[in-house]
Amino acid sequence: MKKTLLSLIYFLISVIPTFSQPLHIDWQNCFGGSDKDLAYDIVEIQNGYFIVGYTWSTDGDISVNKGLLDGWLIKTDNNGNKVWEKTYGGSNGDGFFRIIPDNTGNYFLVGGSGSSDGDISQDPYPNSEDYWIVKIDIDGNIIWDKIVGGTYGDKIFTGCPTFDG
Numbered sequence: 631m632k633k634t635l636l637s638l639i640y641f642l643i644s645v646i647p648t649f650s651q652p653l654h655i656d657w658q659n660c661f662g663g664s665d666k667d668l669a670y671d672i673v674e675i676q677n678g679y680f681i682v683g684y685t686w687s688t689d690g691d692i693s694v695n696k697g698l699l700d701g702w703l704i705k706t707d708n709n710g711n712k713v714w715e716k717t718y719g720g721s722n723g724d725g726f727f728r729i730i731p732d733n734t735g736n737y738f739l740v741g742g743s744g745s746s747d748g749d750i751s752q753d754p755y756p757n758s759e760d761y762w763i764v765k766i767d768i769d770g771n772i773i774w775d776k777i778v779g780g781t782y783g784d785k786i787f788t789g790c791p792t793f794d795g
Contacts, residue, residue: 657710663687667702670727673737675768678707682739684725685717699723701741701762703770716770720745724762727787732765736773739764740789743777753777761786 661667665686672681685702701718702725718724718739726741743762746753749772750762760779763786766772778784 659706659710659712661704661712661715663689668725669702669704671729673729673731675705675731678705678713679710680705680729680737682726682729682741684741699725701726701739701764703729703739703766705770714770718749718764718772719743720748720750722746723759724748724750726762726764728789730789730791732791735768737766737768738789738791739766740786742785749775750777751775755779755781759783759785763789 661669661681662685665688667683667685667687669681669683671683672679681704683702685700686698698721699719702715703718704715705713707713718726720743722744724741724743724745726739728738728740730738730740732738739762741762742759743750743753744759746756749764751774753760754777758779758781760777761784762775762777764772764775778786
């Protein structure tokens with residue numbers, strides 16, 4: 631029995647690498663400034679990509695940082711060259727973990743906010759970290775935003791659009 635099991639394991643180990651595909655890099659690029667900048671999600675859009683995350687930087691590639699930590703959106707072309715970038719947030723920590731396309735050509739930025747000012751249109755739970763959902767158009771303009779949560783630190787890392795939009 632041991633011999634059969636060892637033979638099976640050896641066979642699987644020797645066969646699995648034959649099914650792998652060679653790694654091919656289409657493009658790579660670095661974005662950001664002199665402080666910590668994190669990308670958490672990327673989606674393909676028409677003629678390029680959207681990349682979302684957080685930025686602490688106030689220099690380098692970062693165009694405007696509104697607070698100590700901001701949500702960060704980068705638009706690239708198909709070759710990974712930066713077309714533009716935007717930061718979103720207020721005076722406290724804000725950022726995004728996911729970007730989710732909807733069925734109308736707009737996008738949802740999903741993350742968190744500790745701010746009650748700046749791009750946050752209304753915060754029913756000031757002075758606490760809450761979910762922050764921002765709907766943007768293809769140019770990164772805010773269509774609407776919503777703070778969801780309570781009076782304590784709430785976290786959201788992903789989401790999906792509903793059938794009714």
